[in-house]
Amino acid sequence: MRFSKLNRRTFGAMAIGAIGLSLTAMPTPAAAQSYPEKPINIIVPTGPGSLVDILARLVGDGMTENWGQQVIVKNIGGAGGSIGAAKIATAEADGYTLGFVPANLTTHPYLYKIKYDVQADFDPVIRVAGASMVHYVNNELGISTEEEFIDYAKANPGKLTFATAGLGSAANLASELFQTKTGVSMKAVPYKKLNLGVLDVVAGRVSTVFVSAAQGMQFVRDGKLTALGITGLTPNPGAPELKPIAELGVPGYEFKSWFGFITPSGVPSDIIAKLNAEVLRQTKTEAFQQALSKAGLELIAGSPEEFADVIDAELANWKGILSK
Numbered sequence: 001m002r003f004s005k006l007n008r009r010t011f012g013a014m015a016i017g018a019i020g021l022s023l024t025a026m027p028t029p030a031a032a033q034s035y036p037e038k039p040i041n042i043i044v045p046t047g048p049g050s051l052v053d054i055l056a057r058l059v060g061d062g063m064t065e066n067w068g069q070q071v072i073v074k075n076i077g078g079a080g081g082s083i084g085a086a087k088i089a090t091a092e093a094d095g096y097t098l099g100f101v102p103a104n105l106t107t108h109p110y111l112y113k114i115k116y117d118v119q120a121d122f123d124p125v126i127r128v129a130g131a132s133m134v135h136y137v138n139n140e141l142g143i144s145t146e147e148e149f150i151d152y153a154k155a156n157p158g159k160l161t162f163a164t165a166g167l168g169s170a171a172n173l174a175s176e177l178f179q180t181k182t183g184v185s186m187k188a189v190p191y192k193k194l195n196l197g198v199l200d201v202v203a204g205r206v207s208t209v210f211v212s213a214a215q216g217m218q219f220v221r222d223g224k225l226t227a228l229g230i231t232g233l234t235p236n237p238g239a240p241e242l243k244p245i246a247e248l249g250v251p252g253y254e255f256k257s258w259f260g261f262i263t264p265s266g267v268p269s270d271i272i273a274k275l276n277a278e279v280l281r282q283t284k285t286e287a288f289q290q291a292l293s294k295a296g297l298e299l300i301a302g303s304p305e306e307f308a309d310v311i312d313a314e315l316a317n318w319k320g321i322l323s324k
Helices: 004-018 028-036 053-065 081-088 101-111 146-155 172-182 194-203 213-221 269-283 287-297 306-322
Strands: 038-042 071-075 095-102 123-134 134-138 163-166 185-190 208-211 225-230 257-263
Touching: 004 306, 028 269, 038 053, 038 081, 053 095, 053 257, 053 269, 053 287, 081 095, 081 185, 081 257, 081 306, 095 101, 095 123, 095 163, 101 172, 101 257, 101 306, 123 185, 123 269, 123 306, 134 213, 146 213, 146 225, 163 172, 163 194, 172 306, 194 208, 194 257, 213 225, 213 287, 257 269, 269 287, 269 306
Parallel strands: 038 071, 038 095, 163 185, 163 208
Antiparallel strands: 095 257, 123 257, 134 208, 134 225
């Protein structure tokens, strides 16, 4: 993702120099030094009050205070975030429109009819935070291991149900990946608010759900749910006692949600670097750290290159799963 863009920019600069055109319009470090000179918009492709929205506003408020320019969060939800993503893709590439997006951005080409290219139309700035999820089941099933769950699901195809926040949501993607890797078949039960789905799993109205440790482990500790494993490969701080599903009978299974900042493609690289550094600064504040802890998220705060690699890898992964 990043290499093709950088190569195009480098080649363009060389070509302009070769034909003797003025380079005054080309991005320079001086442009980044004066940036920002006007308000910045952060497009969040979900509704107000969502975790994505909360984190974006914390960062935006800190940027406003530090830079002295207003940072405005605009919620443009719908169609799994693809409507908001389209607004980001078509915005002017001047550094004054950012997007704060969840991991399902990399599923958009396979789930929705979109006109933007996730690799070509966005520049990654920084992947802020992420976390693995936990696989929970209703206690009445009498299941205590992933292998037992898989055996039961295969013996009763289509009988088990899973709670989801809708097509393309993290809970939906983790469940679909689980079905693909194990060959089991379950029915989706969509919810506008996934916490209601968790309560239905507790009550026995739904069989299972993949959600964060923050949303479900208290029910486990109260004896109201059973936790089988985590979707990531490294320990989850909110559920350190649980092993990766990949080690519990489902080799190759891995799913981690994340949230990150992007811009329209073509923003000068020195402005991207300045944005990366400023967001990193804001992730170290006490308010942001508390928000991460409450949500069960881990700080990532990587480079634009790291973020680009993740986007490339996940686009390839979901193509093989969701295009079938």
